[in-house]
Amino acid sequence: MPAQPFTALAIGEAIRRGELDPVALTRQCLTRATDSDAVFISLTEQRALVEAEACAQRQRSGTLRGPLDGVPLAWKDLFDIAGTATTAGGKVLGKTPAERDAEAVRHTAGAGMVCIGKTNLTEIAYSGLGLNPHYGTPHHTPPPTSSEHEHESRNENEPRAPGGSSSGSAVAVAQGIVPAAIGTDTAGSLRVPAAFNGLVSYRPSQARHSRLGVTPLADSLDTIGVIASTLEDCLAIDDTMRGSAPLVRAAAVPEQSVIVLDAGCLDDPRVSRAVGDNLEACASRLKDAGFHIVRRRVASVADTLEAITRHGWLGAAEAYTEYRALLEGPDAEAMDPRVRKRLEAARQMPPDSVVSLYRLRQALKTRLREELAGATLLTPTVAHVAPLLAPLEADPEHFSEVNLATLRLSMVASLLDSPAVALPSGRDDDRQHTSLQLSGPCGEDEALLRVALGASSALTA
Structure with a gap:
């Protein structure tokens, strides 16, 4: 893909017109993903090439499945992808491969989208900064200067936090590896990395999506969504993840x-x-x-x-409940100490605060x-x-x-x-x-x- 933003919908249109070979595009994405630093946890190379070749055959026969057929997509490593382990960014979960795709993955595959692999994240998606001691931290990349004469500051080229917890998904888009990537959002994990990387994200209302096959953090707060360079891409892929054809929405007057x-x-x-x-x-x-x-x-x-300041974060209580057995088991020491500390702190959250927040x-x-x-x-x-x-x-x-x-x-x-x-x-x-x-x-x-x-x-x- 070119250095300038090449959107998912533009890629789909170029494939439809026969101007872009989905197999060559997929190989390029896989090469860039392999060469990237700490952006991906695993790649699904064989699957991606099979899906891209199937798209190429559909293009030749005039049977494309829609405007996103052949478009590469990356997934935060909370989503089950058949045959791969879902690590949740750590070393203690996902010790056996998933048997089937998460429902959102299944819907995008049905629309012809190409699964490139699984992106890095904060362990169990529990931080807004995106650091990961197990797989490395994907670096936030500053935007290019608009002019060679533009002022260059002392700090502008030092590595920045990528934002989390969907760090790898955002950086994969920011670095042009894929045009869009999927993440989750419990307290800001789509919007924060999008913000830090100059991208667009859409946090849907929770009921809009099935989270079947997605590793949870806080059940009443988790939702899934898209990070991309345009809102149009976010919405087209969001529709696809729900099993619907992308809608053509009129902008408000x-x-x-x-x-x-x-x-x-x-x-x-x-x-x-x-x-x-x-x-x-x-x-x-x-x-x-x-x-x-x-x-x-x-x-x-x-x-x-004010309620969050007074009572604490509801997601902390739910996350502690979700992972209490892990904290009390022998694998706790293998967790990111920052994540473990934050989970442990929620142990002290008073029950009346939790009820008050609900x-x-x-x-x-x-x-x-x-x-x-x-x-x-x-x-x-x-x-x-x-x-x-x-x-x-x-x-x-x-x-x-x-x-x-x-x-x-x-x-x-x-x-x-x-x-x-x-x-x-x-x-x-x-x-x-x-x-x-x-x-x-x-x-x-x-x-x-x-x-x-x-x-x-x-x-x-």
Whole structure:
């Protein structure tokens, strides 16, 4: 694939026209994946070539299965792929190969997509930074300079955290290995790596997808989704993972769309200057495009953040319950110490806090729906840009602090099961990416997606 973004839908169209050989493309993807550093945990080379050859035969006979037939795709190593172990980013799970594909994998294969392999992640998907001591950490790659005269800072070329937990999926797309990759999101694990790598992601409402064949972290919070370079790719593949043909969605009419810019998030001193300034600039561009931008505090967002601060993270309690037997068994010492420490900390979470969070969750979901009243919420995706990697690896306490700060804003949509779209919003002085998030009430995915398509078009025009 060329260095410039080559989207999944563009690849599919080129294959349909006979302008691109899916077998040659697949070989190129496999070569790049093999040459990459810590991006993939395993490759499915034989399967990929068989699927690509089958696509080539369908192209010759005029029987392609749809707009994504022959398009390469990578999967976070939480998804079962028949004949491969699902490691969940560690050394203690997945000791035997999966017998069958996860349902989402099966649906994409049925649409002709080509499975390249399984990407790296934080062990059991339990961190927003993407570090992995077992398979290495895929490095976040800064964007290219727009000019040879552009200022070059002291820190801009130092390795950065890739974002997690879907680190390998994001880096695989950012490095042009595949046009799109699949991840999961429990507290921000799609949106954070997309934000750090200048990509697009879509966190669906949980009920939108089957998670059959996906290793869990926190059952009431986990969802699956896509990371790509365009929202159109994310949505086409999301439809495919549900077993549907990709829908053609009309973007919302800007003049009929209200976007609420949460002033509470922008006024928060924990939001970096670059993130805030770039969000304001994007809001101004959306207003110029015709969207109605309303700046005000959204009480349900503030109350959700306060509930998490007071009671703790619900996902921590669910993750501890999920992996308690592992923590108490002989394999615990083989886990990433950072992950093990975070799981152990949840052991002390008071039962009344857990129950309070479940109760508050339902009330806050209702309040958000009432507050927005058909509008779309606009916030930062993450309060800061990708942090330097070396200090995170060297200091466990620093890692813990930065991890919580990284996930703080994205946890809101996760707790409220809000559909959310992360879009690039700009860069800071070190050429690091910033990101904005558009979200809506639980279950109102299609309304959100129409607004997000319109906003994405306005911001990239």
